[in-house]
Amino acid sequence: MKFATTAARHQRILTLLRDRREVRAALLVRELGVTPMTVWRDLKLIGEQGLLRRVRGGALPSAGDGEPDFETKATEAGKAKARIAAVAVREFVREGDVIALEGGTTVAALVDALPEGRISVITNSLPVALRIRQQRPSLPVRVVGGWLSPISGNSTGPGALKEARKDRVSACFLSATGWDPAHGPMDPNPLEIEMKRAFAGCAGRVVLLMDSRKFSTTSTSVMIHPRRLSAVVTDAMPPKSVVAQLRNAGVRLVVAPRKMSDR
Numbered sequence: 001m002k003f004a005t006t007a008a009r010h011q012r013i014l015t016l017l018r019d020r021r022e023v024r025a026a027l028l029v030r031e032l033g034v035t036p037m038t039v040w041r042d043l044k045l046i047g048e049q050g051l052l053r054r055v056r057g058g059a060l061p062s063a064g065d066g067e068p069d070f071e072t073k074a075t076e077a078g079k080a081k082a083r084i085a086a087v088a089v090r091e092f093v094r095e096g097d098v099i100a101l102e103g104g105t106t107v108a109a110l111v112d113a114l115p116e117g118r119i120s121v122i123t124n125s126l127p128v129a130l131r132i133r134q135q136r137p138s139l140p141v142r143v144v145g146g147w148l149s150p151i152s153g154n155s156t157g158p159g160a161l162k163e164a165r166k167d168r169v170s171a172c173f174l175s176a177t178g179w180d181p182a183h184g185p186m187d188p189n190p191l192e193i194e195m196k197r198a199f200a201g202c203a204g205r206v207v208l209l210m211d212s213r214k215f216s217t218t219s220t221s222v223m224i225h226p227r228r229l230s231a232v233v234t235d236a237m238p239p240k241s242v243v244a245q246l247r248n249a250g251v252r253l254v255v256a257p258r259k260m261s262d263r
Contacts, residue, residue, distance in 0.1 A: 007157035007191055008147050009034065009042050015150040017052055017061060024058040050188050050220055051151070078109075080211045080235035083256040085110040088173060088233045091254055092207050093119060097170035100199040101128050103154035103192070104175025106209040111135050122169060124160055124195050126153040149191070156191035164198040171230075172203035176210055178219035181241055184226040184249075185210065186219035193223050205230040212236035226251055 009032050016023050016031065028039045043059050046052050052059045088110055093099060095118045101107050103125030111131045114121075117138050123129055124144040132141050146160025174196050176185035185208055187193050200206045206229050215238045226249035233254045237243070246253050 005147075005158060006042070006045075009038075010046055010191065011147040011149060011156070013042060013046060013059075014051060017059060018150045022058060022060050027058075048220070080256075081106045081109040081209075082112070083258070084209050084211060084233050084235050086113045087254060087256040088207060088209055089113040089115075091233070092171050092173075092205055092231065094170065095119070098122065098167070100164075100169045100172035100203060101125065102172070102174055102196050102199055103128055103152050104209070106175045106211060107173045110173055110209065114139065122164075122167065122199075124155045124164060124199075126155075144195075149189075152189075152192065154192060154195065156195050161194055161198050164195060165202055167202060169199070169203050171205040171207060172199040173207050173209055174200065174224070176208060176219070176223050177214060178217040179210070179215045179238075179242060180218055180222055181245075183222045184229075184245070185223045186221060187223045188220040190221055193221055196223055200224060200228055208232045210234050212238060215239055215242050225249075 012032060013023065013028060025036060025039050029036055032039065043052065043054050047054045047059070050062055053062050084106055093114065098120045101110065101121055101123045103123070108125070108128050108131055111128065112135050114136050116136060119139065121132060121139055121141040122144065123141065124146065126143070126148065129141055129143045132139055144155055144160050144163045146155030147157040148155050176187055178186040180186050208229050210232060212234050226245060229249070229251045231252040231254055232246060233256065235256050237255055243253065
């Protein structure tokens with residue numbers, strides 16, 4: 001079987017790596033139906049994202065500095081993410097809204113705070129869709145199809161991008177893994193970044209949900225310029241430089257109170 005697109009090949013490589021813990025270049029040539037040079041370029045690009053470690057003749061899983069899987073990230077800063085999500089729903093979700101949710105774990109936490117009805121959801125994330133089915137089964141939800149990431153459970157690639165751009169949504173909710181002092185929110189995976197930008201491009205409001213620890217870390221690639229954001233919701237006041245950066249870009253900063261009864 002030939003995997004014609006770069007996105008499809010990258011997802012297949014990551015799936016094989018997850019299942020086998022090591023992949024050889026010769027296997028990938030046969031599996032993907034491409035040339036050794038294409039395999040070399042693919043491994044180089046994925047390695048630059050921190051998602052694998054290249055070795056002579058193939059690749060191994062990353063040494064721990066790549067993108068963690070959904071379950072790992074979901075357990076981190078759980079209470080902070082719940083507070084962020086509750087405030088985001090209170091401030092930015094209205095009756096009758098169609099909202100887009102990408103597949104970050106802070107965005108997934110938002111599901112538990114959504115009202116039982118009167119809104120619709122579009123998502124490219126199987127974990128988010130399953131969480132809606134479990135926690136808010138009455139909500140209409142459309143899942144954007146595409147190539148499924150073995151790490152995040154999110155769909156990406158040309159088909160997913162085309163589908164994500166079809167509709168206007170009232171608001172989209174994004175997450176990030178780090179913050180660049182000069183350029184704003186960052187993420188490690190270019191395919192996921194493309195999807196986040198697609199949702200942002202069709203949204204009336206673009207809301208970034210980010211726990212405060214991430215303002216002191218960086219990642220591989222800039223996700224979106226702060227000027228494209230309507231608001232940032234976090235659990236503690238960011239560094240002064242970030243506050244100034246958001247103010248200069250005209251972005252509303254919302255800090256979730258430590259006790260949700262606080263206003």
